[in-house]
Structures are given as structure tokens and as C-alpha cells.
Amino acid sequence: MAENLDFIREIVKRDTASGRYGGRVVTRFPPEPNGFLHIGHAKSICLNFGIAREFDGACHLRFDDTNPETEDMAFVESIMRDVRWLGFDWNGKLFFASDYYEQFFGFAVRLIEAGKAYVDSLTESGIREYRGTVTEPGRESPHRNRTVSENLDLFTRMRAGEFPDGAHVLRARIDMAAANMKLRDPLLYRIRHTSHYRTGDAWCIYPMYDFAHPLSDAIEGVTHSICTLEFENNRAIYDWLVETLFDAPRPRQYEFARLNLDYAVMSKRKLLQLVEDDFVSGWDDPRMPTIAGLRRRGYTPEGIRDFAARIGVDKANSRVSMELLEDAIRDDLNGRCPRVLAVLRPLKVTITNLPVDGIDWLDAPLWPRDSGRDGSRKLALAREIFIERTDFSEQPPEGWLRLSPGGEVRLANSGYIRCDEVVKDPLSGEVVELRCALDSGEDNPGGAGKRKKRAAIQWLSSAHAVRAEVRLYDRLCAVANPEDVEEGKTFKDHLNPDSVTVIPGALVEPGLAGVQGGDRFQFVRNGYFVADEVDSKPGAPVFNRIIELRDGYKANKAAPSPAPPAVRKPASVRTIPDERTRSRLAGPAQAARHDRFIATPGLTAEQADVLTSDPAVADFFEAALAIHPDARSIANWVVNDLLRELKGRALSRLPFGPPELAELAAMTDRQAITNPAARTIFAAMMAGGGKPAEIAARLGLDRVMSDSEIEAAVDTALAPLGEKVAEYRAGKTNLLGMFTGYAMRAVAGKADPAAVQRILGEKLGQA
RNA sequence: UGGGAGGUCGUUCAACGGUAGGACAGAGGCCUUUGAAGCCUCGAAUGAAGGUUCGAUCCCUUCCCUCCCAACCA
Numbered sequence: 001m002a003e004n005l006d007f008i009r010e011i012v013k014r015d016t017a018s019g020r021y022g023g024r025v026v027t028r029f030p031p032e033p034n035g036f037l038h039i040g041h042a043k044s045i046c047l048n049f050g051i052a053r054e055f056d057g058a059c060h061l062r063f064d065d066t067n068p069e070t071e072d073m074a075f076v077e078s079i080m081r082d083v084r085w086l087g088f089d090w091n092g093k094l095f096f097a098s099d100y101y102e103q104f105f106g107f108a109v110r111l112i113e114a115g116k117a118y119v120d121s122l123t124e125s126g127i128r129e130y131r132g133t134v135t136e137p138g139r140e141s142p143h144r145n146r147t148v149s150e151n152l153d154l155f156t157r158m159r160a161g162e163f164p165d166g167a168h169v170l171r172a173r174i175d176m177a178a179a180n181m182k183l184r185d186p187l188l189y190r191i192r193h194t195s196h197y198r199t200g201d202a203w204c205i206y207p208m209y210d211f212a213h214p215l216s217d218a219i220e221g222v223t224h225s226i227c228t229l230e231f232e233n234n235r236a237i238y239d240w241l242v243e244t245l246f247d248a249p250r251p252r253q254y255e256f257a258r259l260n261l262d263y264a265v266m267s268k269r270k271l272l273q274l275v276e277d278d279f280v281s282g283w284d285d286p287r288m289p290t291i292a293g294l295r296r297r298g299y300t301p302e303g304i305r306d307f308a309a310r311i312g313v314d315k316a317n318s319r320v321s322m323e324l325l326e327d328a329i330r331d332d333l334n335g336r337c338p339r340v341l342a343v344l345r346p347l348k349v350t351i352t353n354l355p356v357d358g359i360d361w362l363d364a365p366l367w368p369r370d371s372g373r374d375g376s377r378k379l380a381l382a383r384e385i386f387i388e389r390t391d392f393s394e395q396p397p398e399g400w401l402r403l404s405p406g407g408e409v410r411l412a413n414s415g416y417i418r419c420d421e422v423v424k425d426p427l428s429g430e431v432v433e434l435r436c437a438l439d440s441g442e443d444n445p446g447g448a449g450k451r452k453k454r455a456a457i458q459w460l461s462s463a464h465a466v467r468a469e470v471r472l473y474d475r476l477c478a479v480a481n482p483e484d485v486e487e488g489k490t491f492k493d494h495l496n497p498d499s500v501t502v503i504p505g506a507l508v509e510p511g512l513a514g515v516q517g518g519d520r521f522q523f524v525r526n527g528y529f530v531a532d533e534v535d536s537k538p539g540a541p542v543f544n545r546i547i548e549l550r551d552g553y554k555a556n557k558a559a560p561s562p563a564p565p566a567v568r569k570p571a572s573v574r575t576i577p578d579e580r581t582r583s584r585l586a587g588p589a590q591a592a593r594h595d596r597f598i599a600t601p602g603l604t605a606e607q608a609d610v611l612t613s614d615p616a617v618a619d620f621f622e623a624a625l626a627i628h629p630d631a632r633s634i635a636n637w638v639v640n641d642l643l644r645e646l647k648g649r650a651l652s653r654l655p656f657g658p659p660e661l662a663e664l665a666a667m668t669d670r671q672a673i674t675n676p677a678a679r680t681i682f683a684a685m686m687a688g689g690g691k692p693a694e695i696a697a698r699l700g701l702d703r704v705m706s707d708s709e710i711e712a713a714v715d716t717a718l719a720p721l722g723e724k725v726a727e728y729r730a731g732k733t734n735l736l737g738m739f740t741g742y743a744m745r746a747v748a749g750k751a752d753p754a755a756v757q758r759i760l761g762e763k764l765g766q767a
Numbered sequence: 768u769g770g771g772a773g774g775u776c777g778u779u780c781a782a783c784g785g786u787a788g789g790a791c792a793g794a795g796g797c798c799u800u801u802g803a804a805g806c807c808u809c810g811a812a813u814g815a816a817g818g819u820u821c822g823a824u825c826c827c828u829u830c831c832c833u834c835c836c837a838a839c840c841a
Contacts, residue, residue, distance in 0.1 A: 004781055004789095032841055067840060124839060133837055135769045169839055179770040181837050190839035209841045232772055233836050255772080257834095262778090268841095310790065312780040314773095317834050321778050324791050334804065370805060401802060410800055456800040524801050553802040606817070610828060640819045640827045675820075724786085734786060737822060741785030744821075753821035 006313035008254050012051055012224055021223040021249050025057025028222050029083070030064045030213070033075035033197075035268040036283045036290045037082045039304070039325070040259040046308035047256070048226055049088035060220055061090040065098045066212045068196035078283075082291035087301045093220075097212045098198045100219060104207045105159065107215055107245055108170060108188060112151045116244060117188060118144055119154040120171045127169070130176070131184050137177035138184045144173065158191055161204045165191050170205075174240060182233045183240075186210050214238040217251040225251050228258040229315065259311065260319040263475035264289045265482050265491055274476075279495060284534075286544050287476045287499050297473065298520055298530025298546035303332035319481060326547055333520065333528045333546065338366040338375065341412060341458040342523035342543075343507045344470055346386035348433045348462065351417060354383040359461070364413040377511055380461040381414055386507055388525075391457045392434060394422065401455040401553075403434070410456040412524060415440050458524050465507035468541040470529070472501040506543075514538050525549065593618055602632035610639050616651045617643070623658035628666040637665055637682075645686050655689030664692040676749040677701035705751040710759050717746035718763060728764060739764065 005013060012025055027048040031037065037045075052059035061083060065071045083090070111117035120143045122130060132138030146154070158168055170189035178184055188211040193204045207215075214237070217225045225238075235253045242250040258266075265271060266289060274280045274288070283290050286297035294304065307328035311320050341364075354360075360381040367373035387403070396404040403409040408418040421435035476499050482491040512521070517533035521543075529543040536542040590612050597608035597618075611621050617638065624634045642661070645654075664685070668678040673696055684695045696702040705713070718725060721742065728735040743756050 006780085010783090030841095034841085064841065070840080127839075128837070131837055133769085136837095137769090138837085166839065181770075184837080187839055192839085206839095208839075213841085229772070230835055231841090233770080236771090257773085310779080314780070316773055316779090318779065321791070324779070327791060330803095339801075339803095368801075368804065369799090399802095412800065414800085453802095454800090455802060458801080522801085522803085525803070526801095527803095549801075549803050551802065604818080606828060613828095636819060636827095643828085644826055679820085727786090732786080737785050739785085740821065744785080757821055 006256075007315070008047065008224070008226060008256060008313055009051060009054070011254060012055055015223070016055060024221070024223055025052060025055040026060065026221055026223045027052050027057065027226060028060040028062050028217065028220065030062045030216070031079050032064045032067065032070070033072060033079060034067070034070040035075060035272065036292055037079055038266055038271065038288075038290045039261060039264075039294065040266050040289075041082075042086060042291060042304050043259045043308050043311065043313075044226070044228070045083060045086055045088060046305055047313055049083075049090075050308075051224070051226075057223075058093055059088070059090060060093040060095055060222065062095040062216060062220070063097065064209065064213065064216070065096055065196070065198065066207050066209060068192055068194040068199075068206060071197050073197050078292065082295075085291065085295060085301055087305060095216070095220060096198060097207075097216050098196060100212070100216055101199060101203055101207070103219060104212060104215055108155065108207075108211070109152065110245065111172065111188075112155060112170075113148055114244070115148060115173065117151070117170055117172050118146050119151050119158070119168050120144070120185075121154075121168050124166060127187075131181070132176070134181060140176050141171075141185070144176075144185070155189075158189070158205050159203070161193070163191055165193055167191060172211075172237070172240070174237075180233055180236050182210070183236050186237050210234055210237045211241065214241045214251070214253075215245070218242050218246045222251045223249070225253045227253060227255055229255045229317070230258075231255055255315065256313045257315055257317050260317075260481075260483075261289060261325065262319055262322045262480040263477045263482070263496075264322070265477065267483075270482075270491055273492070274495075277492070279492070280476075286471070286532075287473050289476075296533050296544070298528065298544055299329050300332050300336070300520075303329035306332060322475065330528070330547055330550070333522070335371070337520050337522040337528055339368065339522045339524050340366070340377075340509050340512060341379070341460055342468070342470070342509070342512075342526055342529070343386045343388050343458060343460050343465070344503055344523075344526055345389040346460075346505070346507050347389040347392060347431065349385050349387050349417065349459070350433060350435050351383050351385065351438045352420070352435050353437045354381075356383055358382065360414075362413050377509070379413060379509070380464045381411075382461040382463055384462040385411075385459045386462055386465065387411075387434075387457055387459045389431075391455070392419070392431065394431065399553075401453060402457060403436075408451075408454065410454050411438075411459050412456045414438075414459075416451070416454070458526070460507045460509065464510050466510050466513045466541070468506050468508045468512065468543055469535075470503045470506040470543045470545065471532070472503065472545045474499050474501075508541065508543075512541055515541050520546065522549075590615060590618070600631050602630065603635055607635045607639050610643070611635065614651075617646075620651060620658050620661075624662040624665070627659055627662035628669070630665065630669060633665045633669055634662065637661055641679075641682055655687075656685045660685060660689075660692060667692055667696070671704070671752075672696075673701055674704060674749060674752050676744065676753065680749050701749055703750065705747060705755075707755065707759065710747060710751045710755055711763075713746040713751070714743050714756065714759050714763055717742040718760075725764065736760075736764075 015021060016023055016025060029045055029048045031041065049059045063076055108117060120141050122141050130139045130141055154168060155170055168191065169187050171185045171187050174183045174185055176184050187208050189205045189207055191204060192206050195201050196203065232255050238253045260266060271288065275283055280288055284292035284296045286293055307325050310324060310328055362379045362381055363376050364379045366375040366377060391402040393400055393404050403419050405419055405422055408416045410416050415438050417436035417438050419434050419436050422431055423433035423435065424430060425432050475496055477494050478496040479494045482494045485491055485494060515531040515536060517531050517536045519531045520528060522528050527548040528546040530546050532542040532544050594608055594612040597603050597611055598605055612618050621634060621638050625631060628634060664678055664681060667673050668675060680699065680701060681692050681695045724735055739760055740757060743760050747756055
């Protein structure tokens with residue numbers, strides 16, 4: 001397994017090690033069957049199924065089908081196909097939220113019976129009004145305090161179909177004033193007199209995502225429920241439900257950043273628009289970022305999985321550049337595609353020194369030399385051939401390695417041709433034929449020098465080449481971030497009008513006439529191509545360009561990309577305790593205390609702010625200060641160390657009090673213990689309480705090393721680092737930090753850092 | 768403006784208090800019967816300010832910036 005795990009795998013690993021779920025790891029991929037999967041889902045699939053695979057667990061495929069209005073069996077099937085194609089298997093763990101409807105109903109009834117859910121009869125807009133806003137608390141619905149029996153009666157009748165859509169909803173009774181809007185009595189059930197693609201008309205009430213999802217996870221024994229960032233606020237509901245309805249160990253939700261790709265749109269809504277407006281040929285159009293589209297485009301599951309691995313998993317919103325995907329795909333294709341010749345835009349070349357009827361059969365390897373793979377096919381070389389129109393230039397730019405009037409170029413797998421004559425259409429002036437002479441192609445060994453460096457171009461005998469349709473694809477969008485559109489425009493205004501180029505008259509080797517849909521090749525110098533699954537027919541091949549080859553020439557000649565817009569760095573702001581700070585203080589007593597702290601020698605204004613932000617913290621500080629009257633020292637402990645630990649718990653539940661902290665500070669200040677030792681002791685106090693002096697004695701931290709002891713320790717630490725020490729002495733002075741780290745570990749907190757550094761400096765100074 | 772989550776080379780991910788590293792992209796070079804592939808070299812970052820520490824990308828504080836949340840969608 002990889003050295004550096006992403007934060008989710010880190011959690012899974014920790015849970016596995018601690019036996020939290022008895023060593024079980026169960027993830028799930030839970031799509032709603034209302035559309036096609038896209039590359040963003042692939043990230044999630046690779047994550048969920050990948051974790052299951054790596055930790056010897058299971059990943060369930062569960063269809064989150066709780067909305068009868070949008071879902072369909074066809075989507076279920078396409079999703080299953082796509083997951084399998086990507087190379088994952090749910091091993092029979094196939095589930096549908098709709099199979100849990102009866103259980104869901106039972107859980108809802110339990111919630112009602114416990115007084116934790118109620119039937120609300122407000123209208124949709126009424127509910128919205130009562131919910132409040134992000135800055136104002138909501139108000140309780142007039143129906144919030146219905147009796148249990150009334151709720152039960154209403155809910156049962158909702159199910160029985162006695163009410164029209166929208167008449168009632170079931171809501172969790174949580175907190176209408178919660179700062180987290182999601183917690184303001186979230187809806188659990190709504191009435192929908194609509195047939196469901198699986199349950200038909202059996203139900204007319206349907207559970208909401210926030211209800212169905214956590215329950216499904218818990219029912220299936222999911223351990224790690226991994227979803228995208230936009231569900232962070234929903235986690236509170238998730239936890240509330242699994243905690244009130246299920247026993248430990250409960251599933252936990254973790255969120256990661258969804259994938260955004262440059263030059264692509266990823267939302268189902270937008271993708272649907274592209275299909276409906278006929279901008280693309282369908283969900284599997286080779287330009288679509290759907291799995292079906294990528295498959296038809298010729299992308300490989302291996303390449304996509306490699307891409308998913310390369311982008312990693314994190315919580316930072318990001319937009320991955322297309323190049324990363326393309327590189328992963330190209331990398332995979334490079335190892336698996338035989339090389340063949342194709343001429344996309346043919347230009348006739350007559351080789352004047354070849355006989356009219358003569359044919360040379362050349363042996364041409366299918367794989368590049370460095371691949372180590374064997375295999376070849378015969379290539380016919382005749383008097384009339386075609387080369388790529390773009391491989392000839394009448395007025396070649398500097399550095400041109402291809403053909404030009406009077407110049408020569410190598411024919412792939414053959415010799416050199418020299419362009420003796422350019423034939424043009426008298427009317428249009430277009431070049432229609434080149435008349436060239438072929439020579440053996442050998443350099444003059446030891447002779448008048450080697451030939452000039454030349455390209456080796458693709459070509460095809462006109463009598464043997466087979467016509468093929470070739471489709472070249474470019475990015476769908478003209479801008480990197482189509483989600484970010486200016487006022488009055490939509491993403492459709494930024495679509496690339498030239499995202500596909502069809503070349504009906506391309507030429508390929510005769511061996512490609514009978515390709516099967518899905519066969520992939522590298523057309524030398526033109527890129528990787530796949531025979532189209534749908535349109536390619538025996539005798540009439542159709543190829544999609546999967547991806548171009550990297551092109552050093554084009555890259556060189558490309559216009560320099562415009563400098564990214566300068567990001568304005570925010571001006572730095574100095575913190576000054578001001579009126580705003582004071583207004584945050586809870587009442588005049590705190591304000592008075594704030595004044596007093598500011599006036600206390602050794603305390604900074606900033607510390608005074610922090611100390612008074614919570615009266616309990618201020619109390620703690622003052623109590624400790626009374627025992628060890630060094631304001632600076634106590635404040636540092638409280639502000640830096642105590643506050644950090646307090647993030648997870650209340651001050652009242654601290655396993656020690658102000659006297660212990662004061663004692664710790666005092667011991668440190670009178671140098672009875674070293675600073676590092678004090679920190680170790682603090683950690684021990686946090687873990688289990690106790691007196692600092694006793695802990696110090698127990699851990700052997702109650703004495704400070706002598707210089708000779710430190711020297712011995714430093715020697716030991718430095719011993720295996722000879723190479724690094726040499727580098728240091730050679731001038732790599734930033735290694736000092738590393739040496740200090742090793743040395744500090746060696747003295748285990750029993751030495752004064754200053755002394756360690758002094759001795760270290762002496763040792764390192766010695767040659 | 769309430770709550771939540773984020774901010775490391777151009778991009779993306781590492782570094783879990785101890786040498787800021789990889790990949791993609793970029794520049795230069797080697798090699799080459801693919802201007803491919805491969806190989807080598809180089810440039811390039813911790814949002815800001817304070818604080819704690821021998822030492823801070825990492826811990827504390829404040830500020831700035833970005834994203835998410837007020838569907839009977841998921």
C-alpha cells in the first residue's frame with residue numbers, strides 16, 4: 001500500500017487498527033439512477049471500491065432511489081455496466097433504497113413514538129418562511145407539538161393515500177433555531193402520488209435523502225460512508241438519525257472534494273442539456289465526460305483508474321487540468337496500442353524513380369523498439385503514395401524537419417524521398433501532387449557526413465490504402481471553467497464549436513479494414529485511435545481519435561499561453577484590539593477583566609483578548625496566576641496549549657485544574673524541568689490528570705542532563721548520520737534542523753535545548 | 768452578515784513539530800526511422816500578520832480569500 005495515504009484511507013486504517021468495527025470495512029457507492037455516470041463518479045467509485053479492495057472489505061452498490069419522478073431502470077443498468085467496465089465488482093452486494101421502504105416506515109414510526117418526528121401541514125412556502133434565514137433563526141411550525149397519536153394517525157393516513165401531494169410532510173423534531181440550517185427540523189417524508197420504477201404504486205409517500213441515506217448505511221452495516229463536500233452540513237442529520245435509531249458501532253460520514261475538470265461540464269443537469277439540445281449525439285458521445293462517452297472515445301479503465309490515483313483525495317476544492325487525465329490515458333495507451341500508419345489528409349506523391357507496376361513489400365514492426373515487443377506486418381511501397389498534407393511545406397519555417405521543395409524527408413520504415421517538383425492546380429493554386437525521388441535512405445557511413453536530421457513521416461500506397469472515416473475530438477468547452485460564467489450567459493455560450501472534426505476520406509493500412517469496434521491503435525504521429533463501437537463496420541471503418549500524441553514541434557510553436565490573471569494578494573492587516581473585540585465580550589464584568597488584563601505586565605493585548613473571550617478560561621487563568629504569579633508564563637500555557645486541547649472538550653471536564661498548570665509553569669520557570677519535558681508532562685496531564693512533579697518523576701524528566709551526558713547522546717544520534725554530517729560540513733547548513741531533531745529525540749526531553757544545540761554545534765564544527 | 772469546510776510551485780497531491788518532495792504543465796538538453804516514447808538538467812510554492820517553540824506548512828490568535836448550507840432533489 002502506498003506510503004502516503006489520503007485522509008480517508010488514514011481514517012479507515014486507524015479504525016481497522018483500533019478494531020472499531022471489529023476490523024470490518026464496508027463502503028458504498030450510492031448513485032441515484034437518474035442519469036449516466038461521469039468521470040467525477042469514477043473518482044468516487046475508485047475511492048469506495050478501492051478502499052474495500054485494499055482493506056479486504058466490501059463495497060456495496062446501492063441505488064439511492066427515493067425520488068420516483070426522475071429514476072429509471074435504464075439508468076440502473078447503465079450504472080452497473082459502467083462500474084463493471086471501470087473494473088470493479090460489488091460481489092453480489094447490490095442494494096436499492098427502495099427495498100427498504102417498509103423498514104424506513106417503521107423507523108419513522110419509532111421516531112414519532114419517541115416524540116422526535118411530527119407531521120407538518122404547512123404549505124411548501126410556509127415551511128420555507130418558518131425556516132428562517134442563515135442569519136435569523138427559524139420559527140416553530142404550529143403543528144410541531146401535535147401529540148404522538150395525532151402524528152401516528154396522520155402519518156399512517158399519509159401512507160394510505162388519503163392526502164394529496166403537498167398536504168403534509170413528516171419532519172424530524174430537532175431545532176428550528178439551529179445555526180446549521182439543515183438541522184431546522186429537516187423533512188423526512190413527502191407525499192408523491194407517482195409510480196416508482198421499482199415499487200410501482202405501492203407507496204405514495206417517499207423518504208427524503210437525509211432520512212433514507214443514513215438509515216440505508218446503518219441497515220447494510222456500512223462503516224465508512226464517503227460522500228462529497230456539499231453534504232458536510234447534512235452530516236449533523238446523519239449523526240442525529242443513526243444515534244437515535246441504531247446501536248454502536250454506527251456508520252460515519254466523511255466528505256471529500258468532488259472532481260472538477262478543466263474544459264468539461266460535470267453536472268447532470270448541464271450534461272442533459274447538451275444531449276437534449278443535440279449539441280452532442282447522446283450520453284455516449286465521445287466528447288462527453290460520461291463513462292459511456294469516455295469508453296466510446298477509447299479511454300481505458302486502467303487509464304481512468306490511474307488518473308483517479310494521481311489526483312488524490314482531499315477536502316480542498318480543486319479543478320484538475322485535462323492534461324493530467326490525458327497523460328494518464330496516453331501512458332496506458334502507449335503500452336497497449338500497436339503502431340500503424342494512417343494518412344488523415346492525403347497528398348499524392350509520385351515517386352518518379354519507381355516503376356509503374358512495381359511493389360516493394362516492406363517489413364514494418366508494430367511496436368517501437370523500446371517496447372521490447374515483437375510483431376510486424378507488410379507494407380506496400382509503390383510509385384504512387386499518399387503522405388500527410390501537413391508534412392509538406394512550400395515555405396518551411398525555421399527548424400522544419402519535414403518535406404519542402406528540394407528538401408528530403410524519411411518515409412517511415414523506408415528510405416528518403418527528395419521533393420523535385422511541386423504540382424499545383426492551375427486554378428486554385430493548391431498543391432495537388434509532389435514528384436519525388438526515393439533513395440536507399442542510408443547515411444553515408446564515414447562519408448561526407450550524416451544526413452541532416454529529418455522527420456520520418458507516415459505514408460500509404462494509394463493502391464493499397466483503405467478509406468476510413470476519422471473523427472477528431474477537441475475539448476467540449478472553450479473556457480477552462482464553464483461553471484464560471486458572466487452575467488446573462490450560460491455555460492452553453494462557452495461551448496467549443498469545433499469540438500469535433502470529421503474526416504471522411506482518411507486513409508489507413510489495408511489491415512485495418514476489418515477492425516472490431518473498440519480496437520485501439522496508434523496512428524503513427526497522429527495519435528491514438530479507437531474503432532467506433534457504434535458506427536465502425538467491417539469494410540467501412542470509423543475511428544475516433546482518443547487523444548493526440550505529445551507534439552514537441554507544436555508545443556514549441558504554440559503561442560505563449562497568456563499569463564494567468566494576477567491574483568491580488570490580500571493586503572496584510574494588523575490586528576489591533578478594538579471596539580469590535582470589546583463588543584464581543586460577554587458583559588461589563590468581562591470588559592472590566594479585559595481592561596485589567598491589558599494593564600497586567602507580561603500580557604499582550606492579544607492575549608488579553610483571547611483570555612477574556614470565555615469567562616471560564618479567564619477564571620482558570622486568574623486562578624493559576626494566583627498560585628504562580630508570572631502572567632506571561634501562565635498566559636502562554638493557557639492561550640497556546642490549553643486552548644488547543646479545549647477544542648474538543650469543556651474546561652470543566654479537564655482532568656486537572658489551575659493549581660496543576662501553575663505548578664507545571666513554575667517548575668519550568670525555575671528550570672527544574674526542561675521546556676520539552678514540560679510539554680510531555682502537559683500531554684500526560686491532559687491524558688490522565690495528576691501532579692506535574694509526580695509525572696515528571698515517573699517519566700524520569702525531573703532532572704536535567706549534564707553536558708557530558710548530552711555529548712554522549714549527541715554522539716549516538718549523529719553516529720548513523722555520517723553522510724549528512726559531511727553534507728552539512730560541505731555547506732548544506734539547513735541540515736542543522738534535522739540534526740537537532742535527532743539530537744532532541746536522543747536526549748528525550750531531559751536536556752535543555754540550548755545546551756543541546758550548543759554541543760551539537762561544537763560537534764558539527766569539528767572536521 | 769449566522770453556521771460548516773477549505774487555502775503548499777501554473778495545476779494537483781505529499782511532508783502528521785525536524786532537509787518543503789512527487790506528478791502534470793513549462794524551459795533547456797540527450798537519444799531517436801513516430802517532432803512519439805525514454806533519459807538528464809533547470810526554474811517554480813507554504814494567503815497575511817502576530818504568538819508559542821531550540822525549531823512552525825503543521826500548534827494558538829486575528830485578519831484576508833474561496834466553497835457549501837435557507838428544494839417537499841440527491
